[in-house]
Amino acid sequence: xxxxxxxxxxxxxxxxxxxxxxxxxxxxxxxxxxxxxxxxxxxxxxxxxxxxxxxxxxxxxxxxxxxxxxxxxxxxxxxxxxxxxxxxxxxxxxxxxxxxxxx
Numbered sequence: 001x002x003x004x005x006x007x008x009x010x011x012x013x014x015x016x017x018x019x020x021x022x023x024x025x026x027x028x029x030x031x032x033x034x035x036x037x038x039x040x041x042x043x044x045x046x047x048x049x050x051x052x053x054x055x056x057x058x059x060x061x062x063x064x065x066x067x068x069x070x071x072x073x074x075x076x077x078x079x080x081x082x083x084x085x086x087x088x089x090x091x092x093x094x095x096x097x098x099x100x101x102x103x
Contacts, residue, residue, distance in 0.1 A: 008026065010022065033046050
């Protein structure tokens with residue numbers, strides 16, 4: 001999946017009064033755009049970039065509105081993300097932890 005990266009976008013959502021930056025890795029596979037959020041481990045797809053943008057917003061809305069879905073914890077105004085790092089050649093480098101401020 002990571003061999004065909006088209007874009008990496010950071011989409012900020014407001015959850016419990018905190019702005020949470022969520023990276024989405026966008027790839028193109030067989031004429032379909034796929035967006036994957038490694039932090040939440042959720043994905044969606046669309047036939048066009050515009051359609052994909054709409055589906056990402058719908059996916060996030062459903063994810064955060066569903067009371068049964070485990071949500072990220074907010075401790076000390078920071079979220080610790082387990083994230084996949086990608087090198088300049090779009091190859092998975094290693095797993096790492098990064099911190100993103102939610103202020």
